[in-house]
Amino acid sequence: MPWTGPARRSDQRKAWITRFTGRVRYPSPVIVAPVVWGGDHVVMTSSPRPPHVGGRPDPIGGTTALGGEPAPARGYLLDNARAEAGERFVWLAELFDGVTRGHFDRLGVGAGSRCWEVGAGGRSIPEALAAAVGPTGHVLATDIDPSWLKAGDGYEVRRHDVAADPPPEPGTFDLVHARLVLVHVPDRARALAAMAAALRPGGWLLVEDADTALQPLACLDDSGPAQRRANRLRDAVRELLTRRGADLRYGRTLPRALREAGLVDVAAAGSFPVGGPACDRLEAATIRHVRGELLAAGLADDAEIDAHLAAIHAGELDLTLAPLISAWGRRPAEHPPALG
Secondary structure, eight states, rough: OOOOHHHHHHHHHHHHHHHHHHTSSSSSSSSSSOOOEETTTEEEEEEEOOOOTOOOOOOGGOOOGGGGGGOOOOTTTTTTSSSHHHHHHHHHHHHHHHHEEEEEEEHTTTTTTTEEEEEESSHHHHHHHHHHOOTSEEEEEEESTTTTTTTTTEEEEEEEETTTTTOOOTTOOEEEEEOGGGGSSSSSSHHHHHHHHEEEEEEEEEEEEOOTTTOSSSSOOOOSSHHHHHHHHHHHHHHHHHHHTOOHHHHHHHHHOOOOOOTTEEEEEOOOOOHHHHHHHHHHHHHHHHHHHHTTTTTOHHHHHHHHHHHHHHOOBBBOOOOOEEEEEEESSSSSOOOO
């Protein structure tokens, strides 16, 4: 794999930002199947399929725990340090920004609102919030690696670890939002408590996370060798995520987690992209991003990965994603949430 030191990564980020900033504003024309919660009732259910684990080596020089189970590897698998992260931000924005902005509108984000975007990653959501709140509002975008963000574009940027650092400006935000963040955080309860503590009385917390155990397939139409290979590789990526501490069932638990954090008026919905060019490009960027980890863990070989990327490029696959579960709740005026 070509070397990507700091100078080259900076150039790659600039190239991606120059190409895409300001253009990704609406979701691509994918088919979306709704998943809706009302109280504790889930309308759509599915039986999870366990990943293939047996007999494979540990990733990145990891150790093996007693009983032969691999010990969790350290660090975020899909980190921001690689050029592929910028590609992933672009296609995630195209797939899900319309959904997220719709929730902002329904929760009353507007002129003068104060918003905290947690684990922002790319620029699209901080920019959308900055446009919504205008000059009388305030948007804070934080990340453990904020290098893809640009301070001065209508929002403030800070380096922040939501699971380890105290909440910034507690009790002051009208909206706190995180998308595809908490599923990767080992201490999810602490992170959620910090986000809830940042809300003003009456403020809204919106958390959006995938539930990859609810729908684990890359190709719903498992009709041939290329499709089965895609599904094997999706299982392999899910296995890497599990070894890094991700909870692949976290999305479905969000309504309960928000209630346990002391929030009220909790509700949730789901978006399920079934196919389209953005799904294909996101898959290719993700596989390239984790290629080294797949090889080191013995979960795939070069020939299998190259064949999968070629099939994506040739348009031979109808690739899909796991449902994105969006859950929201309001901090009551009378009982401030307590940090755990």
